[in-house]
Amino acid sequence: MDRLVVTIKDSSGIVVHNMDLGPQPQGVIAFQWDGVTDSGASAAAGNYSFSVNAQQGDRKIDAGTLAYGRVNGVAPGVQGQSPALDLGGLGIISLSAIKQIL
Numbered sequence: 001m002d003r004l005v006v007t008i009k010d011s012s013g014i015v016v017h018n019m020d021l022g023p024q025p026q027g028v029i030a031f032q033w034d035g036v037t038d039s040g041a042s043a044a045a046g047n048y049s050f051s052v053n054a055q056q057g058d059r060k061i062d063a064g065t066l067a068y069g070r071v072n073g074v075a076p077g078v079q080g081q082s083p084a085l086d087l088g089g090l091g092i093i094s095l096s097a098i099k100q101i102l
Contacts, residue, residue: 001023001024001025001026001054001055001056001061001063002023002055002056002057003020003022003023003053003054003055004020004021004022004023004024004029004052004053004054004055004063005018005019005020005021005052005053005054006018006019006021006031006033006050006051006052007019007050007051007052007053008033008048008049008050009048009049009050009051010043010044010046010047010048011046011047011048011049015038016037016038016043016048017033017036017037017038017043018038019031019033024054028066033048033050047089050065050067051065052065066099067090068102069087069088069089069090070087070088071085071086071087072086072087072088073085073086074086075092077095081094082094082095082096083095085098
């Protein structure tokens with residue numbers, strides 16, 4: 001892809017930082033945010049979310065996002081549901097939504 005931009009928002013949905021990662025190969029792209037906002041200040045402690053915008057030329061490319069977290073606990077599935085993982089700040093996630101365990 002020709003351009004990949006990661007947008008980071010605070011818990012109110014306000015954009016605090018845009019990261020232009022430039023051209024990237026197809027596949028999983030790892031990135032880290034240093035906690036600095038677009039104004040150069042350190043972001044306040046709290047929960048943040050991110051989204052991506054990928055483009056090839058003038059065409060937008062569908063790009064999904066992945067996040068990783070530490071498993072704090074596992075709850076067994078009940079009444080035909082899959083087990084769930086407690087991922088702390090990421091919430092309770094169904095085991096069926098997990099893509100990879102490292």
